[in-house]
Amino acid sequence: MVEVVRRLLSPIYKVYERRLEGQIRKGPVPKHLAVIMDGNRRYAESLGMLPFEGHVKGKTTLENLSDWSRNLDIRYLTVYAFSLENFNRSKEELEPLMDLFEESFRNAGDDPRVHENKVRVRAIGHRELLPEKVVEAIEYAESKTKEYDNFNYNLAVAYGGRQELVRSMKIIGKKLQNGEIEIDNIDADLISSNLYTSGLPDPDLILRTSGEERISNFLLWQLAYSELYFADVFWPNMRKIDFLRAIRSFQQRKRRLGH
Numbered sequence: 001m002v003e004v005v006r007r008l009l010s011p012i013y014k015v016y017e018r019r020l021e022g023q024i025r026k027g028p029v030p031k032h033l034a035v036i037m038d039g040n041r042r043y044a045e046s047l048g049m050l051p052f053e054g055h056v057k058g059k060t061t062l063e064n065l066s067d068w069s070r071n072l073d074i075r076y077l078t079v080y081a082f083s084l085e086n087f088n089r090s091k092e093e094l095e096p097l098m099d100l101f102e103e104s105f106r107n108a109g110d111d112p113r114v115h116e117n118k119v120r121v122r123a124i125g126h127r128e129l130l131p132e133k134v135v136e137a138i139e140y141a142e143s144k145t146k147e148y149d150n151f152n153y154n155l156a157v158a159y160g161g162r163q164e165l166v167r168s169m170k171i172i173g174k175k176l177q178n179g180e181i182e183i184d185n186i187d188a189d190l191i192s193s194n195l196y197t198s199g200l201p202d203p204d205l206i207l208r209t210s211g212e213e214r215i216s217n218f219l220l221w222q223l224a225y226s227e228l229y230f231a232d233v234f235w236p237n238m239r240k241i242d243f244l245r246a247i248r249s250f251q252q253r254k255r256r257l258g259h
Contacts, residue, residue: 013241020244024072027251030204032076033069034226036218037062039210039234046234052096057236059104066153068243070117076152076200080218084126084160098131101157105137108153109144118150124196125159152200159196161220168194197222205250207243209235227253 037058044054062079069077082101087094108114108121121141130138134157171194175181181190192198202222206215211232215223229246231238 013239017241017244020241020248021072024244024247024251029072029074029247030250031074032078032201032203032205033074034078034080034203034206034219034223035065036080036206036208036216037235038208038212038216040236042210043234043236051093052100054236055097055100059100061236061238064240065238065243066119067113068240070119070151072247075150076154076203078124078154078156078197078200078203078219080156080159080216082125082157082159083217084129084158084163085217087129087158098134101130101134102137105134105141105155109137109141114145114148114153118148119145120148120152121145122152122154123157124154124164125157126163127158129158154197154200156218159218161215161217164195165191165221167196191221195221202226204255205229205246207231207246209233209238209242225255227255 040054040058041051042054043049043057044051062081065079066077082097089097105121105123113119114121121144123138123142127135127138138157168191172181172186172190176183197219202224203219203226205228206219206223206226207229208214209231211230213230219226227250229249231242231246233239233242
């Protein structure tokens with residue numbers, strides 16, 4: 001019954017989608033969009049599927065999001081794919097998920113859309129904790145796209161915001177110890193320059209799916225002045241119209257940036 005209703009409403013949504021996109025193109029869009037892709041497992045559970053099947057469906061949504069963002073000229077896209085806490089999941093879920101990461105990075109390195117649009121692909125996070133095959137796939141995608149700068153696609157894998165800050169502090173501490181810098185040299189710019197996101201602008205908009213309203217240790221330093229948007233839909237179910245509504249909400253806000 002739900003599927004029948006969905007098919008009946010589809011033409012109406014398409015008209016609304018085109019109208020909404022036309023309106024959005026008249027206003028400013030985020031330069032950097034960051035996304036917490038939440039709800040893969042709950043989506044799978046709701047349909048009696050295995051958790052991994054939810055991740056596979058979520059991969060399709062991510063590919064769509066990349067296209068939608070690029071079509072709106074959003075130059076930086078950072079997605080939270082796998083946290084450090086996710087390593088606590090069962091072996092039965094982790095092994096196929098790592099296979100999916102390997103496949104995704106390999107495909108990104110060979111994707112004609114990536115090369116046609118000159119998209120630089122990068123992974124941020126503690127990659128030393130990932131299986132060697134995943135690290136090799138990451139390095140493959142990064143090497144194939146390292147000269148591109150039209151668009152930037154960053155996948156946060158084995159990532160934690162607090163751990164990223166600790167890592168930055170350790171790097172700065174070592175520089176102090178070696179006499180490379182003085183304590184008075186430590187400021188916000190120095191900390192930022194030693195984060196995984198060094199050289200990238202901070203996110204303008206953080207989008208999280210699944211209805212959960214929390215940040216979950218994602219880009220804790222970088223989101224100081226980001227706008228937040230929470231969509232009440234599981235990640236695999238996110239449609240273009242949901243994405244466009246998030247961008248419209250961003251355009252309707254008055255950004256004060258601390259002033």
